[in-house]
Amino acid sequence: MAFSSQRRIDVAGLVIALVLLLLAGLVWWDMSSLQILSPYDLGPKVMPIIVSAGLTLLAVGNAVSAFRGDLPARDSLDWKPIVLVLGALACLIALIAFGGGFMIGTALLFAATSTAFGRRAFVTDLGIGAAIAAVIYLLFVKLLTLSLPAGPLERLF
């Protein structure tokens, strides 16, 4: 095997480098539409130029480490819990965006996270989540006078 002495190219590392390069381009593009108010200096453009240049250099640096296989070894990954938690967060966002209040979404998030960490009692956890949400709602709204998005359940209080 001629290639066995070489370390493998890290594809994920190359993707990271590419993303950094895209971000650098985004910052540069955004900067180019800014107006300079003073004839003497670059004003609001200074920092974006520095950041964009830095991100470009780091994209190169990350690409080099990816080619040299310098990234740390990674363990195997279980995707199911990640999808579960992110899905619950998406539900919470949707519920709040469409006026469902936060309590239903919070209960769902509690139960989903608990399931993601290996518990098999979804309905019980849904109840616990709802109870926690209710306590926090009362604490925040009545005691600390902070506003939380209200939906059908919250109006009961």
Add this chain to the structure above:
Amino acid sequence: MEEAFTSLAGGLAVAIQPMNLLFALIGVLLGTAVGVLPGIGPALTVALLLPITFKLDPAGSIIMFAGIYYGGMYGGSTTAILINAPGESASMATALEGNLMAKAGRGGPALATAAIGSFVAGTIATLGLTLLAPYLVDIAVSFGPEDYFALMCVAFVTVSATFGDSPIRGLTSLFIGLMLGLVGIDLLSGQTRLSFGVQALYDGVEVTTLAVGLFAVGEALYVASRRHIQEERLEAIRGSLWMTREDWKRSWKPWLRGTAYGFPIGALPAGGAEIPTFLSYATERRLTKHPEDFGKGAIEGVAGPEAANNAAAAGTLVPLLTLGLPTSATAAMLLAGFQQYNLNPGPLLFAERPEVVWGLIASLFIANGMLLVLNLPLVGLWVRLLAIPQPWLYAGILVFATMGTIAANPSPVELMMLTVFGALGFLMRRFDYPIAPVIVGLILGPIAESQLRRALSISLGDPMTLLQSPISATLLAIALLALVAPFFLKGLGRFRAVED
């Protein structure tokens, strides 16, 4: 010297007001609890509390935040010793010998030497802060904007590049933070940057949303994704909690040596408590009269690093309070805590609001005493926190995380950002990019930018102004050196690899 003690006495008068004592107590209790619990650290706790404390008295809530910081350091050692799962990198050295002591049935003395060592180190280091602060403030007053900018460059480099595992990954984290700091309306020109017409972004990225996303959501996703790999085991505390005469004899020198490492390294903008703890561990291992104990649970290996850890925590308050320079994630959150009351740490704050600054410093002494009293007798109670089932613990963390975010800004966009930052935090953990530089970048970036632009507008746009001031030129040279050094001295930050 005398001036410092007069100011401290004034601060003491603020700190012993009943309300402020209560805030300090709440702070240390919360801090210890979150320090003990795996998955939450002091930075996240302060982030979660920021929106809730918005309407409280500034001095009181900042005293509480500092209590959380100190308490978190104490609590972290308990977890490190009993389950060998250090909640933060600064407790890693403690876990090495501490967990072995717990396994050998000497968990009690390990916890005791950690708590007493933390108290000794915390008190000496806070005293150092008291004495050093007025001098630094005097120096900082003469700083021009270009000097401040150069100083922030030093902090950026040391926090992200010099002592991490990989300077490139650290700098990548930093620049992501700096980029996020650009988002929103530029205050000097009134133009929006990186907002793409989204109204919710005009106010910029909230530090709390970023910190909660990276720490809480990111950590939960990461732990959940690798739950099948590692199981943690809790060691019961066996043996007396009290240290024998022999334990005391073996502990007091490591305490002092740990303090001597921790305070200066924490006070220099050198990035966190990890370095001094491992330096202390290595020193104790070399100096011990009982080399046969190392690797089986040597009390010196717990006493030294724990003292170094707490001394460094107090040390990071020196640049934070006198220069407004955060050098750790928690210090960055404390800075955000000041900013939400429109207080800007730095020489001006010492002149304008001495009651806040000195009240805070005085309350640190009180918090330290409270922690000693609370920790030793109540350690059994704290340990019971570790019995909370992991699913409920993380579910609860996520509920509080989303709740705190919505309370700060009740908009779905804020929650979307939280989720995106959570995913980012997960990826950064998976690919071993450090988290703290992102937060330091976000919070310090805009400040550095305004100093840079002030310097440039004074010099009519000539960037050479940065090199014409001797202070700024020296600081930039230090920054450059700190940036280049890790590429040549491989292994500068590799204490971890050496000690494992």
